[in-house]
Amino acid sequence: MTLTAEGIHVWRGSRHVLRGLSFAVAAGEAVHVAGPNGTGKTTLLRVLAGLLAPEQGSVRWGGRAIVEDRDAYSGSLSYLGHDNALKADLSALENLEFATGLRRELQAGEAGAALERVGIARCADLPARALSAGQRRRLALARVVLALTPLWLLDEPFTNLDADGTALLAGVVAGHVAAGGLVLLAAHQLPELPVRSLRRLELA
Template identity: 45%
Template structure:
């Protein structure tokens, strides 16, 4: 069996004095595309944030390559690309400036690579336009352009298809599947029904661990 990149051990999460799930056991390996599903309020986004090290669990732990996530902050930062439900970009910056800023700490990108990434998401010609002038869908694509740069192997994505048109959805599906087929790992939530799934795709219904 392939060693897991991410693993949860007896994981529990409480929000607003309500226990969302407990005793969650997951093993996520290279090549997997894991869709976290479940009813509203089941803790899907909370689980993604736990896996990304953005929250602390109520109980249990998350392991990265077999070691506690809490002991590997720098390793996680080098290996993780997190895109939340919000675009997470700065309105006053241009798409090029946003990507340069977002990538600067762990994965600096050259200007040519940034422009190529923006072209890949349909934003050729918008490189120098302030993001507050872009539509919601275009702002979302600025954030998603990070997936087309020299990015880490682990992608954790909360509703990545939000505000994308049909063509953008199909392109992103293909790119996510390709990342997994090249040995990457994708963990995502989405209300969109996927039509392009790699061999390592699986759906995990968080409702099964609801309390």
């Protein structure tokens, strides 16, 4: 599958944030969305996620405009924004079971394995409000992994992660790309990603 943006224009008040942006991302590719603050990195990811309609232009998934079947498109992507979108009073394990259960049926042990993969298995029974900022970010990443979607849209995913967490996330992203996934991630500072196909999309 290919994600294609065609002539995307977005205004924020009187500011023309995205000016006719066009690009395509194919399976097995990662794109680093870069640029100073205020250049539209988050705006672009929200447009690609179908959360914000552009004033002009279109987004296509597999050649089909995403507005033609929003439910099918939403089922193909995982979006991680600045907000981890966790339920504070649910445990780490319960957060995964709840969020993933809205999308698909979980198999026994899947949620626990996802916590293990992101290095917070020991936090399974702790409420999200008791987790550190880095642990909450890892938990949100586990939710992305569990969704089993081909397209990942990640907005500043390395925020609040220590060196170990950053290396872990880089490896998870690389693994997804190697398996044929598509990843677009917005980040001020991008650590080394061990992927064969990494492109930079500079916003100005």
